Amino acid sequence: MLYIKNLGVHIGTFTLRDISFTVNRDDYFVLLGASGIGKTLLLEALAGLIPLKTGSITRDEEDITHLRIQKRGMGLVYQNQALFPHLTVLHNITYGISRKGMTRAERLAFAHALAEKVGVNELLHRYPNTLSGGEAQRVALARALATKPRCLLLDEPLASLDPHARSSMRTLLRSLHRNGQMVIHVTHDYEEALSLATQVGIMEQGTLVQTDTPTRVFQHPTSEFVARFVGIRNVFPGMLETSNTAQDDTAVFVTEGKRFRVLTSVKSGAGILLIRSEDITLSLNRPDSSAQNCFEGIVTDKAPARLGLEICVNIGVEIIALITSGSAQRLHLHPGSSVWLSFKASAARFIST
Amino acid sequence: MTRSNSHSPSFEPTHLVFAGLGGLVLLFIIAPLASMVLNSPIADLTDTAADTEVLNSILLTLWTALTATLLISLGAIPLAWLLARKQFPMKRLVSAIIDLPVVIPHSAAGIAVLGFIAPNSVIGGAAEHVGIRFVGGAAGIITAMAFVSVPFLINAARDGFAAVPERLEKAALSLGASPTRVFFTISLPLAWRSILSGVVMMWARGMSEFGAVAIVAYHPIVTSVLIYERFGAYGLKYARPVAVVFLGVCLLFFVVVRLLSRGKK
Known part of the structure; x- marks a missing residue:
């Protein structure tokens, strides 16, 4: 379980304030909001890449607000994938696998298993610049999963994909979630929210204005902004x-x-x-x-x-x-x-x- | 070549004028060098290439400039990363200080370095105690070369690091890598082309330095000083072959390094 309480961040022109929500172990939490309102910033704050100005993050009773990035158990996948261009797909995936208590052979076997799971086992010796958008997104997902994250943080994971890749990526994300992966996913696309989320949070002007199940958020928007943003009432x-x-x-x-x-x-x-x-x-x-x-x-x-x-x-x-x-x-x-x-x-x- | 206007296949007169003016500048660079090479008889060149004083000076120049570059790079590359990535107080001042050696007269740079490492200075005195002789020694040459050439490495490396997307470093951190590991496995490998280019530029600038080196350590004699000495003592005819041989050696090294850096992915 992840509790985010009164989170506030201020970086450059971006401000997030008073953001509180809870993500249960079996939740697929989608943060829905217009582009450019700091959704990526929120994920970076959760991952520990940028400091919080206010608030706290608690994971299973443990306060992880000031825990080092490496110990948070958050697996971040950026929208543009951010694959390491000078490393092969295999080495991208193995980058985050802990060296502690694992031999090289075990690490490789684990990487192969992950590649199989996300469907990139044919691509292991390719370089990122030779991959399609969908393939790169899968590799980025495998790379994040390699750290065995407690919570997967996804930044617009479907945005840059063509319709076919998008649908198969949705299926993959759903199956990861079914197998017990906690996910926080940010997007500006309400269809993504409806098709994947167990919980939806609506972001407006740097804060969270409504959190509920997807159907309830759409049926009963609590503010005009939510109603207009989600657009669809029935x-x-x-x-x-x-x-x-x-x-x-x-x-x-x-x-x-x-x-x-x-x-x-x-x-x-x-x-x-x-x-x-x-x-x-x-x-x-x-x-x-x-x-x-x-x-x-x-x-x-x-x-x-x-x-x-x-x-x-x-x-x-x-x-x-x-x-x-x-x-x-x-x-x-x-x-x-x-x-x-x-x-x-x-x-x-x-x-x- | 791209043609901006589709209606006319001929040259734009303006572009023709630009090409002409640009050609003059190119000629201005090539002509003196070419005339220097063409005015050196082959016999003079072979004699010079066999002259041990010339050979020793070239070797000394190569290794002192390389040592200066490698020693300085240990601090310059991390500094370049900081300048590319971090905001800190007086960052603009730091950047300006780094560019100082480029703008001050090199004889003045030599005087400044000399005062700093002379036997009666704190650092020079301490170095003498442990047996390092700066003034009139290779250590002095290295110091003078490093002083005047360091901006080339820092600026090139800083641009290289700045061109690495910060997200890659953040992604690596979120994958559990320590900042040190991120630097050595992500930032450095992705910026290495610019860094290598900076290393070559710094090395080249070090080798070509005359003013500061001549003031700090006239002897042992580096090639730029030797050329000047032969010119002063015997005239243009005797200085020219040394210059041509040195030019050839330098060109050879740069071509090799450039080819190596292009070959690697």
């Missing part, structure tokens, strides 16, 4: 089921007994469904349109948004629709009124977890 955890009709390119997503038609290339599995509130249409009668998802529901809440009105409709689950004030007046929408809600299968976005 977030449902559930299961994807293969559609029965063979010629159909949609699948059925089931959440709390509700079934939504979703346009996706994924066939089945657990995941999260995202529907933007502006993609939801409200009407008084059952609409006659191409939208494959039509439900009758009751308006439970009406609240002004930055632009327009947010109407909360209960159809068995709560869905938020963003409409103009004019539309709200025309439809006479008030809490308690009955309304039809529809959205296209192509407006629903499935992210597997």
Whole structure:
């Protein structure tokens, strides 16, 4: 378990202040925030590379705030990988393997096992400048794992990868986490957060403004910043089921007994469904349109948004629709009124977890 | 070659003027050296190459300049790393001090060094006690050469270290390496090309030093002093072959070092 309490850092023009969060042993903690707000700085502070101005870091009851970098048990992977260009992949991986209590042969065997685990065992004698982005990221991961870190610190690990490499890297990170690796991962991409995180922390202007499970952060943003940053209000955890009709390119997503038609290339599995509130249409009668998802529901809440009105409709689950004030007046929408809600299968976005 | 404007395949007149002016400067460097070589008969050169006084002076010059470079590099390279990586009070002053030997007249540098290592000074006196003779000895030559040539090594090494991404050093630290190990396994190997270039420059500058060396230790005689002495005593005709032979030896060394540094990855 890792407790970060009131952490503050001040370096150059960057300031982090009053950051507190807890990462449990089985957590995959994603820090989500816009680019350039000091997320990397936070990781460097946790790794011990830069001094804290205030606050403390405790790991399993032990105060590690002032512990030397080498003894912290943090494995840092930078966004640009920071592989040593003059060393082969093998020597990059062995760089951090402790020499204590291990013979050279044992160290090599360990490095080979790690390379196998992350899928770079064919590349061991190559130099970093000959690797693709995805390969380099895997090597950087293996190099960090070689120190047997208690906690892996990942700085935008998927940002510079092409879509294919990104998806296989996600799978790798998920499997590392399943095997008990504690991870803190910083990113500006909410999809990464949704697909990997067990806990999400939202960073705004150098501090942490909300920490919760991914679905709760998206469904119940505590501030306008969080709402705007995450952007999407309708977030449902559930299961994807293969559609029965063979010629159909949609699948059925089931959440709390509700079934939504979703346009996706994924066939089945657990995941999260995202529907933007502006993609939801409200009407008084059952609409006659191409939208494959039509439900009758009751308006439970009406609240002004930055632009327009947010109407909360209960159809068995709560869905938020963003409409103009004019539309709200025309439809006479008030809490308690009955309304039809529809959205296209192509407006629903499935992210597997 | 890249052509900036696509409509005209011909030369830009401005670039032609630049090339002409630049060519004049190149000629200004090449012409005196070429005329010196061409005006030295082969017989004179072979006689000079066989002259033990000349050979001894060249050997002395080579090894004293190399010793000065290697000794100084032990402190200059770590200093260069500090300058590249760390912020500390009066860093700009330190940088300015390092460049001082380049801007002061070398005879003045010689006078300064001489006062520092003369037998009646603290350091010179202490050295005499342990049997090291600075003034009129190789140690004096080494000191004078080191003084005037050290900026070349420090500046080149500092630029080399600064070009190593700091993240690589941080990554190595986070992998559990000690700062010493990071320096020797990451910073130094990645900056070595610039450092080697600095070493060669410092060595070259040391070998070519005349003013400071002549003041601190006229004897044993290094080649630059020998050329001056032969010029003073016998004239241009006798000084020239020594200069040509020395030039040849220097060029040979630099070409070899440059080739070696290019060959390695």
